Amino acid sequence: MNIALFGGTFDPIHSGHLEAAEAARRKFRLDRILFVPTGHPPHKSTGHLKAFKHRYAMVALACSGRPRFIPSLLEAPSSDGRPSYSVETVRKARRMLRARDQLYFIIGADAFFDLPKWKDYHELLDLANFIVVSRPGFDPKTIGEIVPRDLVQGQTSPRAGRVALRRTTLHILDGMHVPLSSRQIRDAVRRGRWIAGCVAPLVRQYIRKEGLYRPARLSHEE
Numbered sequence: 234m235n236i237a238l239f240g241g242t243f244d245p246i247h248s249g250h251l252e253a254a255e256a257a258r259r260k261f262r263l264d265r266i267l268f269v270p271t272g273h274p275p276h277k278s279t280g281h282l283k284a285f286k287h288r289y290a291m292v293a294l295a296c297s298g299r300p301r302f303i304p305s306l307l308e309a310p311s312s313d314g315r316p317s318y319s320v321e322t323v324r325k326a327r328r329m330l331r332a333r334d335q336l337y338f339i340i341g342a343d344a345f346f347d348l349p350k351w352k353d354y355h356e357l358l359d360l361a362n363f364i365v366v367s368r369p370g371f372d373p374k375t376i377g378e379i380v381p382r383d384l385v386q387g388q389t390s391p392r393a394g395r396v397a398l399r400r401t402t403l404h405i406l407d408g409m410h411v412p413l414s415s416r417q418i419r420d421a422v423r424r425g426r427w428i429a430g431c432v433a434p435l436v437r438q439y440i441r442k443e444g445l446y447r448p449a450r451l452s453h454e455e
Contacts, residue, residue: 235262237337237364238326240269240308240319243288245440246295247418247432249411251302253366257339257406258301261364266339267303267326268292271317272310276350283445285310294435320353323360336361342371348379358384363403369410376403422446 239254246268254266270288282288289304296302307325308317319338327336338361340348345365348354358380365376376396377385386397396403413431421428423446428437440446 234264234331235335235337236326236330237261237263237266237339238269238305238307238322238361239266239339240271240322242274242282242415243268243270243292244283244415245288245291245418245432245436245445246270247413247415247436248430249413251295251299251433252411253341253406253409254302254339256409257337257364257366260406261337261404263301263337265301265303267305267307268296269305269307269322272308273314273316275316275318275352276347287439287443287445291432291436291439294439295433297435318352320351320357320360323357327360337364338362339364339366341366342368345379346375355381355384358398358403359400362401365403365405366409367405367407371407373405376405419446423448 237254237257239250239257241250243250250268254268257263258266270285270292272285274282289306289309293304296304307322310317323336323338330336338357340363342365345363348357351357367373373394380396380398380403384398386399394405394407418428418431421431422440428440432440
């Protein structure tokens with residue numbers, strides 16, 4: 234089977250995430266995509282991050298009715314508050330797979346540029362095939378500036394949308410243009426604006442029911 238991990242804070246998960254996942258599923262014939270909300274992201278402040286239970290619930294609701302999209306607890310927060318590192322998540326996932334299964338890691342272009350700041354990112358590139366979701370203005374040549382030279386196998390050109398690494402392959406998923414972010418949705422809810430179409434209907438209902446992203450005096454979140 235072809236299994237992909239798609240991680241993020243998902244605060245909240247929105248239609249752009251789902252569109253990117255669906256495009257990756259079709260192009261790379263993915264059998265399952267595990268949506269992995271992070272527990273304690275090491276590179277982001279958690280001060281304004283909604284509780285994991287809410288973000289996981291929204292992911293589960295967004296995945297409902299899509300049998301190939303699976304909400305995952307791989308990065309559920311630990312009691313000691315330890316950060317969630319992607320390399321450790323991938324290690325866990327690989328232990329769950331069979332020898333013939335292929336593991337993919339879906340990542341946005343902006344996050345990919347920060348990859349050298351991630352823990353053990355050389356090993357991470359060795360452990361999973363990467364699917365980099367491009368965006369307008371993304372230049373494939375920059376791939377060569379991120380991936381260490383000793384990991385690249387042969388003379389593969391990033392412009393071909395595929396870079397062979399020593400143990401895995403890096404793919405570029407182009408044609409994606411979704412001008413939407415979780416921050417924009419949070420701001421829209423805070424200002425009382427309509428977000429239909431930006432998130433799945435069940436997610437919109439959950440946000441309203443739980444009072445998420447509204448001013449503190451209007452929210453009844455625990």
